[in-house]
Amino acid sequence: MTNELVVTDRLTKTFGNRTAVRDVSLTVRRGEVYGFLGPNGAGKTTTLRIVLGLATATSGTATVLGLPAGDSDAVVRTGALIEGPGFYPYLSGRDNLRSMARYRGLSDREVDEVLERVDLTARGKDKFKSYSLGMKQRLGVASGLLGTPELLVLDEPTNGLDPAGMADMRKLIRELADQGQTVMLSSHMLAEVEEVCDRVGVIAGGKLLVESSVRDLRGTAATLVRAEPLDAALAIGMRLAGDDGVHLHDGASMRLDIDPGRAPEVTAALVAEGIRVFEVRPIEQSLEEIFFQLTGTPVDTTLAADSISTERQVA
Structure with a gap:
């Protein structure tokens, strides 16, 4: 049994004169939640379509569960929600899933189980056309869970969900990984x-910029200092961490790019200059800060429910 469920090697996809994906080499390991992170139009959906066998690469390779992407055996063992769910509008949510289950030789009991997992049991008899965007998204995830796939590929799984729904979806994804499925x-x-993710791959402009665990990507913690007067504290901070190692934080404190183990040294230097010290503690970079450093592109930490990915329109 291979420990690497998805492997791409120098994967490239072009559309005419436009290169959507360029030399992407990534690895998704068994039992983890792998986050493919990038702005709209970065090449995420195109890459996932190739992994699922819905598109062919211009060059490079992709294997899924040790088999070429799109192989029938790999497809059977993979669940997916890609580019939004597609169902019959006049059938109920449950009947939509039943039609899919029967095609695959699965029982109605499995349909009821996946409806319960995505919290749609109470609305399972309602017609799909009456569902909200978030409910449609949850039904799409339910369809991907049919058959208990080894690998579940989800394209923007929380799109359209309210905060409570997003929290529930994150919890579900973690539960799936804890039970041995790979997402x-x-x-x-x-x-x-x-x-929710164990490891991430950051992509921008079709290129994979980095692949790492979330912990390693965030790196060594810096040191947060809250002291007054702040101007005088900043001067001491620059002496300790260098001009480029000091950053204003929340307008009332500073972040020093130095090992938190130097906190006593920092405190002593500030106190020696008569500066009042209120707080000295470790602080890690957020993924938002790291993403901006890697791509030069700020990324919203929230997404409007009705936003539509540019990538889905062009890829």
């Missing part, structure tokens, strides 16, 4: 990735 999800919501 690969794309997102440009940093809070989602930070809370």
Whole structure:
């Protein structure tokens, strides 16, 4: 049994003169939640489509569960929600899932189980056309869970969900991984990735910029100092951390890019200059700060329920 469920090697996809994905090499390991993070139009959906066999690469390779992407055996063992759910509008949510289950030789009991997992049991008899965007998204995830796939690929799984629904979806994804399933999800919501993912791949402009665990990506913690007067404290901070190692934080404190283990040294230097010290503690970079450093692109930590990915329109 391979420990690497998804492997791409120099994956490239072009559309005419436009390169959507360029030399992307990534690895998704068994039992983890892998976050594919990037702004709209970065190449996330195109990459996932190739992994699922819905599109062919211009060059490079992709394997899923040790098989070429799109292989029938790999497809059977993979669940997916890609580019939004598509169902019959005049059938109920449950009947939509039943039609999919029967095609795959699965029982109605499995349909009821996945409806319960995404909290749609009470609305399972309602017609799909009456569902909200968030409910449609949850039904799409339920369809991906049919058959208990080894690998679940989700494209923006929390799109359209309210805060409570987003929290429930994150909890579900973590439960799936804890039970041995592997989840690969794309997102440009940093809070989602930070809370639920074990490892992330950051993509921008079709290129994979980094692949790392969330912990390693955030790196060594810096030191947060809250002291007054702040101007005088900043001068001491620059002496200790260098001009480029001092950053204003929340307008009332400073972040020093130095090991938190130097907190006693920092405190002593400030007190020696008569500066009042209120707080000295470790602080880690957020994924938002790291993403901006890697791409030069600020990313919203929240996403409007009705926003539509540019990537989905062009890829």
